Amino acid sequence: MQIVLLGPPGAxxxxxxxSLKSYFNLIHISTxxxxxxxxxxxxxxxxxxxxxxxxxxxxxxxLVIELINERLSKPDVSRGFILDGFPRNDSQADIxxxxxxxxxxxxNYVVYLEASEEIIIQRLSGRRVCRSCHxxxxxxxxxxxxxxxxxxxxxxxxxxxxxxxxAIRNRLKIYTEKTESLVDYYSSQEKLLKIDANxxxxxxxxxxxxxxx
Ligand code: AP5
Numbered sequence: 116m117q118i119v120l121l122g123p124p125g126a127x128x129x130x131x132x133x134s135l136k137s138y139f140n141l142i143h144i145s146t147x148x149x150x151x152x153x154x155x156x157x158x159x160x161x162x163x164x165x166x167x168x169x170x171x172x173x174x175x176x177x178l179v180i181e182l183i184n185e186r187l188s189k190p191d192v193s194r195g196f197i198l199d200g201f202p203r204n205d206s207q208a209d210i211x212x213x214x215x216x217x218x219x220x221x222x223n224y225v226v227y228l229e230a231s232e233e234i235i236i237q238r239l240s241g242r243r244v245c246r247s248c249h250x251x252x253x254x255x256x257x258x259x260x261x262x263x264x265x266x267x268x269x270x271x272x273x274x275x276x277x278x279x280x281x282a283i284r285n286r287l288k289i290y291t292e293k294t295e296s297l298v299d300y301y302s303s304q305e306k307l308l309k310i311d312a313n314x315x316x317x318x319x320x321x322x323x324x325x326x327x328x
Contacts, residue, residue, distance in 0.1 A: 116141060116195040116327070117220060119202070119211075121297055122228030124286045125235035125242075126312050127319060129251060131228065132199040134320045139327075142191055145199040148249065149182050150174060169276045171285035173203055173293060180210055187214060204293040208300050225301040226323065228312035232287065239283050243272040256315075 116139055120128040129145060136143040150168060153161030160178055167174045183201055186192075202208040215222055230238075241254040243263075247270030252259050259266045277286060301307040308326045312319050 116224075117198075117215075117222050118196070118327075119198045119222060119225040119301075120200075120228065121225055121294070121301070122312065123230060123235055123290045123294075124283070125238040126228035126230040127238070127316060128199045128228060130316050131226075131312075131320060131323055132197045134316075135197050135323065135327075138320075138324070140194060142194055142196040143199060144183070144186050144196055144201070146179055146182060146201040146203075147199070149186065150179070151249075153182075169282065171277045171282035171289065173289060176204070176206055176210075179203075179207065183211070184214060187218065187220075192220075202297060205296060205300060208297055222306060224308050224327065225297075225304075225306045226326070227298055227301075227307055227309045228319070229309060230312045234313050235287065236283060239278045240280070242275065242278055244275055245270040246273055247271075 118135070118141075120132055122128050129147070132143045132145065135141060150161070150164050154165050154168065155161070160182070164174045164178055173179075179201065183198075187196075198211075202211050211222075238253065238256065241256065243252045243254060243259075244250070245252075245265035245268060248265060248268040250265060250267050251257075252265070252272060259272065263272050264270070265272060276282065298307065310319065310322050310326065314322075
């Protein structure tokens with residue numbers, strides 16, 4: 116199974132991708148995670164991408180495509196995958212189509228997670244991430260047992276720099292301007308499945324399973 120998860124920031128793409136990954140034994144490919152890893156490792160690509168991410172702007176296509184092409188060339192991809200955060204504009208979608216065609220891979224579904232702006236802002240402003248294992252939590256929706264400490268590895272939690280109010284507003288604007296048109300793009304390819312993602316994560320996952328099984 117090859118799936119793209121599409122949706123505004125905070126719709127729950129990363130959260131649902133983790134559940135899909137373990138339920139269907141798929142690979143989870145998140146461009147956001149790959150980029151943040153490159154930034155933390157101070158690679159050439161990470162240095163170039165850093166300021167775009169912090170502002171909530173899209174990282175230039177060339178850099179993201181290089182990352183995706185490299186990841187999709189690894190052998191474990193034959194297990195099936197979930198693409199989370201890619202593509203994010205028409206030109207990335209077009210390149211993805213060509214890349215998959217070349218590798219003889221069929222994209223089965225594009226799942227569009229829909230969430231209201233109020234829910235998105237509540238989720239992003241309360242998100243906390245572990246510095247060590249990178250697990251996501253939420254101060255209200257998914258609180259840790261000890262405030263500020265990761266339940267899984269005991270690492271310190273932090274707030275992503277792009278989860279500050281100004282960057283969130285910019286990310287939402289960019290989503291509307293550049294990414295939302297992909298709903299029509301994949302709808303015309305008859306690949307789009309729409310899910311109302313305004314509910315708690317386990318409820319959304321049940322909805323997801325019901326459309327994929
Ligand atoms: P990326 O990391 O992809 O960020 P995003 O798309 O803005 O998505 P988020 O991770 O913020 O949200 P999500 O939908 O995954 O929600 P999550 O499950 O985490 O990208 C970051 C940046 O990298 C971009 O701004 C850009 O600069 C760059 N980039 C990435 N890909 C790119 C590309 N292709 N091209 C160019 N640039 C690119 O959940 C959020 C919070 O809500 C969590 O705290 C979670 O616990 C909580 N939550 C989730 N679901 C629920 C639920 N159902 N109920 C209650 N709480 C929930």
